[in-house]
Amino acid sequence: MAKLAHAQWSSKMGFVLAAAGSAVGLGNIWRFSYMTGESGGAAFVLVYLACVTLVGLPILVAEWMIGRRGQKNPINTMAELASSHGRSRAWASIGISGVLAAFLILSFYSVIGGWSLNYTLGSVIGTFDGQDADTVGAMFSELLGNPKALLIWHTAFMLLVIGIVARGVTKGLEAASRILMPALVVLLLVLVGYGMASGYFGEALSFMFSPDWGALDGGVVLAAMGQAFFTLSLGMGIMMAYGSYLGEDVNLISTARTVIILDTAIALLAGLAIFPIVFANGLSASEGPGLIFITLPLAFGNMSGGTILGLMFFLLLTFAALTSAISLLEPVVETLEERTSLSRIGATLVSAIAVWLLGVAALLSFNVWSDVLFFGLNIFDFLDTFTSKILLPLTGLGAIIFFSLCLDKEEARKELRLDIYDFTLWNLLAKYVAPLGVIVVFLTGLI
């Protein structure tokens, strides 16, 4: 009996760790803070919080539940579930756009993962010790302007990802995140404490939570929704793939709540750590993708024990980025492996090389290719915008509509362990609020 309980606990725990490992990454710290800064602060944050709860939660649960039924890669899962429910196999296109999104995202994610590696090394050798805002800013610009350095770090990050996937040690990483994720939270708390002592914490708080609704437009709302999808790893079939490992014993709604609370808490802490530093040093909140790579080294370089804390922080950030990157590579590899004659290793190499090449284009867009534009955006911005604002919402929308159309209501109610009343509420959310929300935000954002 005791043994059984333990086995169940560890399978549940393993699942939560895998899902949280995918969710918690650069999106929470790097992307959340730079998007918040760029989008003017609180209005963005509040819309993001609404999207996470009203859209993210139901879609996360829907993806897990579809995956638990289908037990295959996202494309085959969608095709087979659809045809067994008398629907068109064209639903598989949701799986296809999800895999495409994962491929595109990993290419630039790896470039930023490379920055994190670079800053880990920079912290070890004390590059930031005692430097002022201008110098730290100049160091970042220098990195951006140096394609060779960016190439080396992007390649190093990709090699780590391939090494881990090829050696099949992802389970070990998940186990490690049980210690390393709390460690990341502790370091963020240290940084928040540093921010509190800076005298600019109040300013950061009001920047993040006291909205100027006048600044809100369709673009900001769409950006906030895109961030919700990105940070929760939704709309890529990744959570769907994880659902296929799910035992019947896992309570989907409460697990989703746990993952979402953890992911959101880390993002908010990152914001509370970064914005006091921004205001205390007269930096610009709308600095862009470099925001954490300027603010954080500045803080670590000027606090006592900062060298070791900075090293730990960037190591943990790199680790979090790696677990997310692995989850991004997985659906691409799995799809190639099941749909071509490639072996596992072959599929890993082919996907990784393709991702790496696209990543090279993304990193060149910070320097020599900065004037190569698609729809007015450089390659990096285009990849980021096209995935988070278009592919992810549309794929997630497809998943939630499929869920409501195809899965039997009474069965779903039992599977979600809801009583009639709570199920009515759930149904309202999954059937109307989430899909209509996505459609409205999407359309107003594009117009």
Ligand code: PHE
């Ligand atoms: N959710 C991850 C993050 O916040 C990024 C990611 C996106 C991972 C999509 C997997 C899939 O960093």
Ligand code: NA
């Ligand atoms: Na995240």
